[in-house]
Amino acid sequence: MDNLYTVNSAVVIFCILVSVIILFYVMINETKKEEQSKVFISIILVNILMLVSYQIRTFYDGHPNPSYNSLLMWKATVYQVCTQVLLLLHIRITLLFIKRRTTVSKLTRLAGSIAAAAVGINLLLSAVTPFTNVYFYFDENNPLLNFVHAF
Numbered sequence: 001m002d003n004l005y006t007v008n009s010a011v012v013i014f015c016i017l018v019s020v021i022i023l024f025y026v027m028i029n030e031t032k033k034e035e036q037s038k039v040f041i042s043i044i045l046v047n048i049l050m051l052v053s054y055q056i057r058t059f060y061d062g063h064p065n066p067s068y069n070s071l072l073m074w075k076a077t078v079y080q081v082c083t084q085v086l087l088l089l090h091i092r093i094t095l096l097f098i099k100r101r102t103t104v105s106k107l108t109r110l111a112g113s114i115a116a117a118a119v120g121i122n123l124l125l126s127a128v129t130p131f132t133n134v135y136f137y138f139d140e141n142n143p144l145l146n147f148v149h150a151f
Contacts, residue, residue, distance in 0.1 A: 005058070012055045019048045036100070039093045043086060050082035073130045080135060084123035091116050 023044045031037045057075040095112050098104050129135045 008058065009055065012051055012058075016048055016051045016055075019044050019051070023048070036093060036096050039089055039096065043089045043093070046082050046085050046089065050079055050086070053078040053082065076136055077126065077130050080126040080129065081123060084119050084126055087119045088116055088123070091119070 023041065026032060026037060026041055026044070029037070032041065053075045057072060057079060060072055060075075091112055095104060095108070098108060125134050
C-alpha cells in the first residue's frame with residue numbers, strides 16, 4: 001500500500017505542478033481578459049484546490065486518530081465541492097465556445113441551464129455533507145465511508 005500511496009502522491013504533485021505552469025502561461029498571455037480565459041483560469045485554480053485537498057485527505061485517511069476527523073471531513077467536502085464547481089465551469093466554457101462559433105439556440109441554453117441546475121443541487125448537497133453525512137462520513141478509524149456521487 002505504501003508504494004501505491006507514493007505513486008499516487010507523485011502523480012497528484014505532478015498534476016499540481018503542470019496546472020501551475022499552465023496557469024502561469026495563461027496569466028502572462030494577452031488573452032487573459034477574454035471571458036473564456038477567465039473561466040479557464042477559474043477551472044485551473046479550482047483544479048489546483050481540488051488536487052491539494054485530495055492530497056491532504058489521502059495523507060490523513062486511515063490514521064486512527066479521532067482528532068483528524070474534522071480535518072478529513074472538511075478536506076473531503078472541499079474536494080467534493082470543487083468537483084461540482086468544475087462541472088459548472090465546464091458547462092459555462094462549453095456554452096462560451098458554442099456562442100463564439102454560432103448563435104446559441106434556446107434548446108442549448110435550456111440544456112445548459114438544466115445541467116447547471118442539477119450540478120447546483122449536487123453542489124449544495126456536497127456543501128452540507130459535514131452536517132448531514134449525505135455523501136460521506138468518517139468512522140473512528142478515519143476511513144472515508146459511503147463516498148457516493150448523486151449525479
